[in-house]
Amino acid sequence: MKKSARWVLHLVNNLSIVAVAILASSQVSADDEVMTAARQIFKAIPSAVPVVKDNPVTREKIELGKMLFFDPRISASEIISCNSCHNLGTGGVDAGPTSVGHGWQQGPRRAPTVYNAVFNVAQFWDGRAVDLKAQAKGPVQASVEMNATADRVINTLNSMSNYVVRFKKAFPSEEPPVTFDNFAKAIEAFEATLITPAAPFDQYLEGNPNALDDQQKAGLKLFMEKGCSSCHNGINVGGQDYFPFGVIERPAASLLPTADKGRFAVTKAASDEYVFRAAPLRNVALRAPYFHSGQVWSLKQAVGVMAKIQLGTKLSDKEENDIVAFLNSLTGQLPKIEYPILPPRSAGTPAPSLGR
């Protein structure tokens, strides 16, 4: 039970909030009680781009970051861009189960979504990157993903005059402006704009009781009372802290491959074995297949699995459907993005390299 001690604490705290909220509102309707409880546990996605630590989000950085996000020439093969695996047209993820990278290699985990990622406590399933600018450097250099090097990226960017001009504008006080750090900062600035406000659930949190239908409200109530919101809470309905996958019951090896011990690889703490960041559930209906292993294709099935292995509960068919209805209310408004025209290559641009 040791590894799940923190989780139990969360569960108790969370259920207390629900209980206190309900007790404190004995004279109002059951509907109001649910809304009051929800507003203590969750938070609406803002409509404005959030502030990013150590990286003022300017228009110049956003536009540059968008180009870099969509530019496949950042990878060694020059066919894989950030958008290849974090496809903004399909919920900020790829088709799964795990991403395909350089040389048709399959990565070990499902791509996490970039949408609303700026609100997560840290990046990657195991939180090994403290923020998006740290995250952005990872896949570029991973041999199983883009298989490039920082030097190659810098050579590529410096070979295209339009990029050099844009880096100068985005980082006016830095010399040289084209650095791997600034590459990552520009991508972070763009990704900070990838937020999806105005989901029905946001409108509900902002005080409109009619933004959710009765089934979605029933699902929300279950989501809080059964304990789902003990881990999946806050602005991203998850993504705020780390928890063991398999608190009550160890998931099947297909869902929890034994070789991947999750956050243990980051902290080396025995209590972090098979611990992962709680999945952020914003837009989850757009993002099958589910879990870090990407082996469950139905949201309803995913809900059933989580209730069983994390909460020791067998949900009824109706309960599962109600929770799925609630999860569907987490689909927000995706930003409109103009596809960027990228600078043409020059004689100095490194040629694609397809080998390993």
Add this chain to the structure above:
Amino acid sequence: MKKSARWVLHLVNNLSIVAVAILASSQVSADDEVMTAARQIFKAIPSAVPVVKDNPVTREKIELGKMLFFDPRISASEIISCNSCHNLGTGGVDAGPTSVGHGWQQGPRRAPTVYNAVFNVAQFWDGRAVDLKAQAKGPVQASVEMNATADRVINTLNSMSNYVVRFKKAFPSEEPPVTFDNFAKAIEAFEATLITPAAPFDQYLEGNPNALDDQQKAGLKLFMEKGCSSCHNGINVGGQDYFPFGVIERPAASLLPTADKGRFAVTKAASDEYVFRAAPLRNVALRAPYFHSGQVWSLKQAVGVMAKIQLGTKLSDKEENDIVAFLNSLTGQLPKIEYPILPPRSAGTPAPSLGR
């Protein structure tokens, strides 16, 4: 010489136009003579979407076609879309030399651009598809590219209700609306919008003598007088007819792999051995590397190769630079494209298949 007889006829006809134009305008300036000749050989890209044969281009088809063009779930792996190889951010092509498809396989030829492809006489380097709706069916089913089947595509599209609704709107009188033919027609409608008007050369053809600078005008004059425009003419400065690659001199095997006999595979006529559609040169400066083999990375080098093997001419350094300056005037205004949000998959959507 037999296989190049048609080419010689073209060259003579073309040079006659240049000569007649120059004779007919003996009282006007040399500048006017060049413009007059150019207007007989080339044609400006229109600013409006052209009419497409057997496929009225409606807003509904364009929007649907855009979604299909960007949707990787059309491929068996679900990671390759039309845009993967015909990247609208990089001139409508990939980084080359030849495209990478299913299983990291490399295709035999460089991806042709989709920009202005609607103006080509036929599609592919060998013209084996009569138009864009015929072309669109090819890569989807090619095992070396997207490795899907028509049935798989239809199953995928029918599994997503948003697609079914959009096909109904785009093809209101057809039952069922979701067919492989209509899939191809929608993509063709979108691709018909991928035209790039208002290049400096277009403005020049429309009567503005200052749209080209002196070097570009010198390059244009050379382009016509040396015989380049014998094959590279019309609205796309190429793409209008088929010619042998290596009229005067056989190119190196790296440029003309012996196993790929070009249009011979389509017509089985001996005279079509190593015959290819003249490359359309619109936006050519955005599209290195060059030739169907994609082995030449510099536009200047490509110009030198063509003069030598097609015309038997050794251009001076200045002549090559002038022609490159002219080719740079062929870069037009690329359309603004909003990246499409794609329908979420459902339980019925086929899972990705990465194997061969």
